[in-house]
Amino acid sequence: MRKPVLFLDFDLTLFDTAQLRAWLGDDIKARIQAIERGELELPDMTAMLYADTLFFLSAARTAYRPVLLSTAFQKSLNICPLNFQKKKIYRSGVVPHLDDVLITRGVIGNSGKGAAAR
Numbered sequence: 001m002r003k004p005v006l007f008l009d010f011d012l013t014l015f016d017t018a019q020l021r022a023w024l025g026d027d028i029k030a031r032i033q034a035i036e037r038g039e040l041e042l043p044d045m046t047a048m049l050y051a052d053t054l055f056f057l058s059a060a061r062t063a064y065r066p067v068l069l070s071t072a073f074q075k076s077l078n079i080c081p082l083n084f085q086k087k088k089i090y091r092s093g094v095v096p097h098l099d100d101v102l103i104t105r106g107v108i109g110n111s112g113k114g115a116a117a118r
Helices: 017-024 028-036 053-060 082-092 112-117
Strands: 005-008 065-071 100-104
Touching (some): 017 028, 028 082, 065 082, 082 100
16 A cells, blocks of 8 residues: 655755754845855855654655645745755755755745645
8 A cells, every 4th residue: 555645844854944044144045046156165064964764754655655845935024945955955955855855936826835846
């Protein structure tokens, strides 16, 4: 029997986004754009995972097919840094523990990223 899919968010669920925001500093938008252009490298993203993230993902895989569903749109900054979101996720070390990664460019109305990913 096929395992059910468990959709997971990245920011503030598996990854401590507050740590990254502190590293980005006051000029968040400019630094994100510099990372997007390859002018600035991200710090060690594995250190910003919540302490129980990898344990949780390993345990979840026994009963589910974990799929990461994330959005690249930063509403507060009015930007959609797709490469930035990909770099965060892939450099965090979670991808080997997932069955799939879906990153949307935004949401559709009030329906959220699930509808955008569909």
